[in-house]
Amino acid sequence: MTGHIGIKSTQILEYADDVEMVSRNKNALKDTLDNIESEARQRGLLINENKTKYMEVTRTVVNGEHLQCGKYKFEHVKELSYLGTQLNQTNSTNSEINTRILSGNGCYYSYGKLMKSRALNRNLKLKIYKSLVRPVVTYGCEAWTLTTRDEQHLRIFERKILRKIFGPVQDKDGSWRIRMNHELNELIGNADIVRFIKSRRIA
Numbered sequence: 001m002t003g004h005i006g007i008k009s010t011q012i013l014e015y016a017d018d019v020e021m022v023s024r025n026k027n028a029l030k031d032t033l034d035n036i037e038s039e040a041r042q043r044g045l046l047i048n049e050n051k052t053k054y055m056e057v058t059r060t061v062v063n064g065e066h067l068q069c070g071k072y073k074f075e076h077v078k079e080l081s082y083l084g085t086q087l088n089q090t091n092s093t094n095s096e097i098n099t100r101i102l103s104g105n106g107c108y109y110s111y112g113k114l115m116k117s118r119a120l121n122r123n124l125k126l127k128i129y130k131s132l133v134r135p136v137v138t139y140g141c142e143a144w145t146l147t148t149r150d151e152q153h154l155r156i157f158e159r160k161i162l163r164k165i166f167g168p169v170q171d172k173d174g175s176w177r178i179r180m181n182h183e184l185n186e187l188i189g190n191a192d193i194v195r196f197i198k199s200r201r202i203a
Helices: 026-042 094-110 112-116 122-137 148-166 181-187 193-199
Strands: 010-015 018-023 067-069 072-076 079-082 085-088
Touching (some): 010 026, 018 026, 026 067, 085 094, 094 148, 122 193, 148 181
């Protein structure tokens, strides 16, 4: 289908057997669902009522009613998971980013032996982070709208890993300290995780 939800009443997104319908009002949504159900029935396909959810996207969280459409009654939810991404009523990416950061931490520690190995130099460890850990955190980031708080959380996550990769630095007086933020930025060529995400955004 051509166009987007801004210029049409309903848009259908499909991936394998997962179908998502986005509509600007309930009536248009019900009409589209009726058409899909009719076409599916003719081909011997059925809608799974238990797996189908209904969510209203608003600026504030609301306790909406379940959606009644013909013989079907779809549960109203405040958030749901679609293709591995958490969606919520207020269209906020905050909870999704927090979930991704937790997954990234788990991924990093699963490669703990490699990241601590003295047989690997810092450049190889940085490549492991960029190729194995960072993609876990940035999955689906093309559609994210980052707030200042989101950016801060993402940078904190990355800097924690970078400090473990590059280790402490020795000052002229012989004392050791952790690397400062600007020093880490210089080591990665100012290409931090936030810049990476913004470079991949959908236009």
